[in-house]
Amino acid sequence: MTVEPVSVAGVVSRLRAAGCVFAEDEAELILGTADGPAQVASMVERRASGLPLEHVLGWAEFHGLRVAVDPGVFVPRRRTEFLVHQALAAAASRPLVVVDLCCGSGALGAALAAALPGAELHAADIEPAAVRCARRNVAPFGGRVYEGDLFAALPAGLRGRIDILTANVPYVPSDEVGLLPAEAREHEPLVALDGGSDGLDIMRRVALAAPDWLAPGGVLLTETSERQVPGALAAVSAGGLRARLVTSDELYANVVTGVRE
Structure with missing residues (x-):
């Protein structure tokens, strides 16, 4: 199966349609974390379904550290x-x-x-x-x-x-x-x-x-x-x-x- 090239505008549009207020920022984080177009698509869909961004990324930024955050774990505020x-x-x-x-x-x-x-x-x-x-x-x-x-x-x-x-x-x-x-x-x-x-x-x-x-x-x-x-x-x-x-x-x-x- 051929994976379509990633469009930044398309990612932003999908996130915005799902109600993500900071769609541009989230798109940048997803694109910077994902390993290839297939993973980008998967992450975008998981985020659009309502999964916390940190669970989608697998990490959260906290006090200057990149902290791993697994699914089902409380996200540090x-x-x-x-x-x-x-x-x-x-x-x-x-x-x-x-x-x-x-x-x-x-x-x-x-x-x-x-x-x-x-x-x-x-x-x-x-x-x-x-x-x-x-x-x-x-x-x-x-x-x-x-x-x-x-x-x-x-x-x-x-x-x-x-x-x-x-x-x-x-x-x-x-x-x-x-x-x-x-x-x-x-x-x-x-x-x-x-x-x-x-x-x-x-x-x-x-x-x-x-x-x-x-x-x-x-x-x-x-x-x-x-x-x-x-x-x-x-x-x-x-x-x-x-x-x-x-x-x-x-x-x-x-x-x-x-x-x-």
Whole structure:
């Protein structure tokens, strides 16, 4: 079978017809990633069918890294780069122990390890597909990834040693998951989206257990929505940590931090 030559205009037109707002940018990424016209056609059709662009490409750009993102794995959001910035601002100059809970693709941990030479990196997720993907992304930095439920997945030897603890927990209220864009609700795991009745169930669990795992002066960093800020701050304070909110209007990001005194 003969494959027709790729037309940039044709790719843009097909993507635009499918409702892709940034059709020109997406076409450029697809054409730059695909290995030949046949793969271009396949990728365009998968994108047009509603698959997230990152799943089509097999990667996402995050904090200067190209992070592998497999089908069925939560796609790292650009706003979460603000959480990375806050973690780096809290990092000491000495070698650190960094743990990324609810790690998904491992993008957070990889970004931190890339910026913190010598850091000891660990990550965990309850979703097997995420664990497999994260292992590929953190391997270049010597990171280790564990499968399991929050802290239960971690080696006991990390208790009381963690300097930087990121936890980009699911925080969408259960009855609002159905309101998410189709790309998220149909192609990302529910466990990575659903945060319980008010969206803060997982955050509360993390905040309550974190003091036992953080080193003195260690910092918990987690993302939340604007309307959940009061509840998130209360959850972190209830765990015995000194809670603080940092926001970015540009990225529409809200990061709650908790320091173990």
